[in-house]
Amino acid sequence: DQQVKQNSPSLSVQEGRISILNCDYTNSMFDYFLWYKKYPAEGPTFLISISSIKDKNEDGRFTVFLNKSAKHLSLHIVPSQPGDSAVYFCAAPHSNSGYALNFGKGTSLLVTP
Amino acid sequence: NAGVTQTPKFRVLKTGQSMTLLCAQDMNHEYMYWYRQDPGMGLRLIHYSVGEGTTAKGEVPDGYNVSRLKKQNFLLGLESAAPSQTSVYFCASSYGTGVEKLFFGSGTQLSVL
Numbered sequence: 001d002q003q004v005k006q007n008s009p010s011l012s013v014q015e016g017r018i019s020i021l022n023c024d025y026t027n028s029m030f031d032y033f034l035w036y037k038k039y040p041a042e043g044p045t046f047l048i049s050i051s052s053i054k055d056k057n058e059d060g061r062f063t064v065f066l067n068k069s070a071k072h073l074s075l076h077i078v079p080s081q082p083g084d085s086a087v088y089f090c091a092a093p094h095s096n097s098g099y100a101l102n103f104g105k106g107t108s109l110l111v112t113p
Numbered sequence: 114n115a116g117v118t119q120t121p122k123f124r125v126l127k128t129g130q131s132m133t134l135l136c137a138q139d140m141n142h143e144y145m146y147w148y149r150q151d152p153g154m155g156l157r158l159i160h161y162s163v164g165e166g167t168t169a170k171g172e173v174p175d176g177y178n179v180s181r182l183k184k185q186n187f188l189l190g191l192e193s194a195a196p197s198q199t200s201v202y203f204c205a206s207s208y209g210t211g212v213e214k215l216f217f218g219s220g221t222q223l224s225v226l
Contacts, residue, residue, distance in 0.1 A: 006155075009153070034214060036215075041219070041220070042219055042220070043117070043203050043205070043217030043218050043219050043220055044156070044203070044215075044217050045217070046214040046215070046216075049214070089155060089156065091156075093210060099210035100144075100146055100158050100161045100171065100210065101146075101156075101158075101215060102158075102172075103148075103155045103156040103157075104155055105153060105154060105155035106155050106156075
């Protein structure tokens with residue numbers, strides 16, 4: 001049962017525009033969320049996180065928004081750059097597995113020049 | 114600083130063969146994890162360890178065994194490989210769980226024919 005859902009497998013954005021990647025979750029007990037970025041032939045790397053006590057966290061061009069009532073979070077990248085082309089995973093710690101991260105299926109972002 | 118190192122990077126097995134994937138981390142992390150990534154499925158947790166000498170099952174543990182005899186190493190074994198185990202395997206480690214971010218290795222591409 002996928003408790004972290006990324007319903008858009010892919011997204012294409014022009015360089016300089018905003019990229020918005022979405023993530024929904026079903027478990028209301030989740031209180032911390034992380035985004036990871038993955039390039040081909042490499043392991044995922046941590047990008048940004050947010051605690052449920054906040055509704056926004058910003059780090060440079062990356063901002064994550066959390067809407068607890070909708071069980072929805074989104075990652076905004078502004079401005080998008082070609083080097084941002086990668087697969088982005090949303091994740092949350094799951095108490096049933098020692099708080100190991102439960103990942104969504106990922107969204108492949110392509111930023112075109 | 115090597116971080117998380119996985120060996121081998123690539124392997125081809127015949128159905129029924131066995132093999133062991135090795136993960137080593139030099140960050141003195143307590144927690145280690147094995148994930149598999151399949152197209153359209155995201156990252157799924159196979160097994161994890163909360164410390165030396167401990168292991169626990171994740172979301173998809175069947176057909177795999179693990180051992181954590183030394184804090185820095187986490188081994189993933191396939192006793193009798195099946196084509197369904199064709200996947201990319203990622204090892205990760207973290208200082209703690211929940212809010213602590215994971216550090217991933219670069220992955221092992223395994224094909225079972």
